[in-house]
Amino acid sequence: MVLIAAILVSGTAMLLSCGNSSGKPATNQSVTAAAGTNQSPDADWKTRMDKLAELKRLWLKLTAGSENADDVLANKANLVEFDMQAIADELDLIYPTLSDAEKKEFDARYAEIDKIDGDEDSE
Numbered sequence: 001m002v003l004i005a006a007i008l009v010s011g012t013a014m015l016l017s018c019g020n021s022s023g024k025p026a027t028n029q030s031v032t033a034a035a036g037t038n039q040s041p042d043a044d045w046k047t048r049m050d051k052l053a054e055l056k057r058l059w060l061k062l063t064a065g066s067e068n069a070d071d072v073l074a075n076k077a078n079l080v081e082f083d084m085q086a087i088a089d090e091l092d093l094i095y096p097t098l099s100d101a102e103k104k105e106f107d108a109r110y111a112e113i114d115k116i117d118g119d120e121d122s123e
Contacts, residue, residue, distance in 0.1 A: 045094045045102075048087050049109045055084045056116050 062077035091106075098106060 045091060045098070045106065046109075048091055048094075049106070049113065052084060052087045052091070053113045053116060055080050055087070056113060059084060060116070 059077055059080045062073050062080060091110075095103065095106060
């Protein structure tokens with residue numbers, strides 16, 4: 001699970017993350033490492049989907065009224081978007097390893113995440 005902590009130092013946001021925050025594309029090796037040594041890389045896809053949904057809701061909150069947003073909120077939104085992309089990249093690597101039934105569930109859950117629009121009271 002990706003852990004995010006934004007630390008504000010002299011108006012600059014920094015990201016501390018465990019996960020793929022190096023700017024490099026996720027690899028099968030990084031997916032395996034992120035999933036843990038006792039699990040196959042695809043065993044953790046549901047947790048990653050949940051985290052992606054959580055990050056999308058946060059990103060929508062941070063970008064709501066973005067024309068009036070200050071630099072700190074914009075920086076936080078960029079960091080959240082970066083982590084969302086890292087998780088999506090890892091999920092792209094996991095998808096081909098899933099069974100047909102899991103792929104169906106994966107597609108349904110991903111479609112639900114796409115529908116998140118910030119107007120829900122899901123928290």
